[in-house]
Amino acid sequence: MEAVHAFKQDCFGVDRIWVEFHIAGRLDPIAVHEEADGYKELIAEMERRCEGHRADWWDAAASPAFETNYTMIWRRGGPRPSIQNRAEQLTEHLRCPDGWCLVDPAVREALSRALRREVAAGHPLFGVACTPVMRCQRCDDVLFVCDMAQTPLALVHLTYSGHAEAPPFPSTVLLRSADEWNAKGDFVC
Ligand SMILES: [Zn+2]
Numbered sequence: 001m002e003a004v005h006a007f008k009q010d011c012f013g014v015d016r017i018w019v020e021f022h023i024a025g026r027l028d029p030i031a032v033h034e035e036a037d038g039y040k041e042l043i044a045e046m047e048r049r050c051e052g053h054r055a056d057w058w059d060a061a062a063s064p065a066f067e068t069n070y071t072m073i074w075r076r077g078g079p080r081p082s083i084q085n086r087a088e089q090l091t092e093h094l095r096c097p098d099g100w101c102l103v104d105p106a107v108r109e110a111l112s113r114a115l116r117r118e119v120a121a122g123h124p125l126f127g128v129a130c131t132p133v134m135r136c137q138r139c140d141d142v143l144f145v146c147d148m149a150q151t152p153l154a155l156v157h158l159t160y161s162g163h164a165e166a167p168p169f170p171s172t173v174l175l176r177s178a179d180e181w182n183a184k185g186d187f188v189c
Contacts, residue, residue: 004046004053004073005029006061007127017061019043019073050074068116070127083129087145090152091133093178094143097187103132103142111135111142115156120164125154125172139189143181151176 003022008015019042020029032039047053053074054060060071096102103111111132119125129147136142144154151174159170175181 001050001076003075004050005070005127006057006073007068007070008061009033009068010066015062015065017058019046021046046073052078068127070116070129072129083131083145083147086147086152087131087133090145090178093182094134095182096134097184099138099187099189100134100136100143103135108132111158114158114160114162115142115144115170117162118159118165118170120167122167123165123170123172124148124174125156126167130154136187136189141187141189148174153178153181155181 001021002024005020005022007018007020009018016033016035018031018033020031022029032042050073054072057071057073061069063069091102108131112130115125115130115132125144125146130144131146132142132144134143140158140160142156142158144156145152146154148154153175155173155175157171159165175184
């Protein structure tokens with residue numbers, strides 16, 4: 001097992017907590033919800049085996065209401081450097097194109113929240129930790145650093161609708177490296 005995550009699903013007004021088991025060599029995680037048979041035993045076993053797991057994972061996934069609250073319970077090898085640390089490292093290597101600016105720390109959380117609300121299951125950024133680093137001053141394009149090994153950057157055209165969009169929206173281009181971003185010349189808005 002590589003990692004265990006929890007998240008919350010809003011089922012017509014009733015919140016349901018899901019726990020996802022990420023298995024090496026398997027593309028899709030195995031997801032179990034709290035009303036499933038054997039859930040309690042499975043969770044007890046997970047907590048027994050996953051040394052150093054996040055103790056308050058249930059509370060973190062449960063609140064605030066109406067948010068997915070994707071939560072890392074455990075990861076093989078312990079926690080990674082925070083997404084914010086990695087964003088700061090990566091940003092040093094990013095070119096700021098004409099008409100773009102660095103994201104002010106004061107609006108970082110608002111942009112992260114907008115993204116979390118808009119991406120639904122089936123979108124490549126669903127459940128992925130992301131932090132905004134740069135944005136276009138003319139349109140709604142935002143460059144996010146995200147917790148994906150192969151594609152650490154995502155150029156997202158946010159909709160600012162405040163609710164989950166049907167994938168593939170918000171439209172997103174995943175980038176493999178800072179070099180790929182720096183070489184990008186096709187900015188149209
Ligand atoms: Zn733009």
